[in-house]
Amino acid sequence: MKTPAAWKGGNERIVxxxxxCNLCNGTVSWLIARDKKKILRFAPLQSERGRALPLPEGKDSSIVFYRNGFLYYKxxxxxxxxxxxxxPWNLAAICFAFPIFLRDFIYDWIAKNRYLWFGRTDSCSIPSPQVADRFLE
Known part of the structure; x- marks a missing residue:
């Protein structure tokens, strides 16, 4: 999905x-540890910028990726x-060979159960000073 004109920002990559969500926060920590070039930036969906995202109607998403003016979901x-x-993480791209309905079915199943399986916090966690510059808000 194309982002609003106000979002144009070059080659910025925002997760x-x-x-x-404890699973989501753990995933962000995992990504930070593997993002040696520090190309990814992060923002909670609950942040001002996150709440402004155009989410597909009727679809909850626990992760959205912005790159080159486009938003990617699920x-x-x-x-x-x-x-x-x-x-070696880019080898996961082989999964694009599977139909999106199958990939998103698995994604939705995990997303639907993420709080039950991994728990949740009352508020968004605050990043440590070592990685605070990687977060937008």
């Missing part, structure tokens, strides 16, 4: 995530993020 977002990390 929007559910800031109260399994496509996950695969695009892994591809941005480079080798």
């Amino acid at each position: 929007f995530f559910d800031g109260v 399994s496509t977002a996950v695969l695009k993020i892994l591809s941005a990390l480079g080798f």
Whole structure:
């Protein structure tokens, strides 16, 4: 999905995530540890910029990826993020061979159960000073 004109920002790569989800916060920590070139930036979906995202109607998403003026959702977002990390994580792109309805079915199943399986916090976590510059808000 194309982003609003006000979002034009070059080659910025932003991972929007559910800031109260323990799985999502753990995933962000995992990404930060593997993003050696520090190309990814992060913002909770609960942030001002996250709330302004044009989400597909009737679809909840726990992760959204912004790159080159486009927004990617669900399994496509996950695969695009892994591809941005480079080798060996970009090998996950082979999963694009699977139909999106199948990839998103698995994504939706995990997303639907993420709070039950991994828990949630009452508010978005605050990044440590070592990685605070990687977060937009």
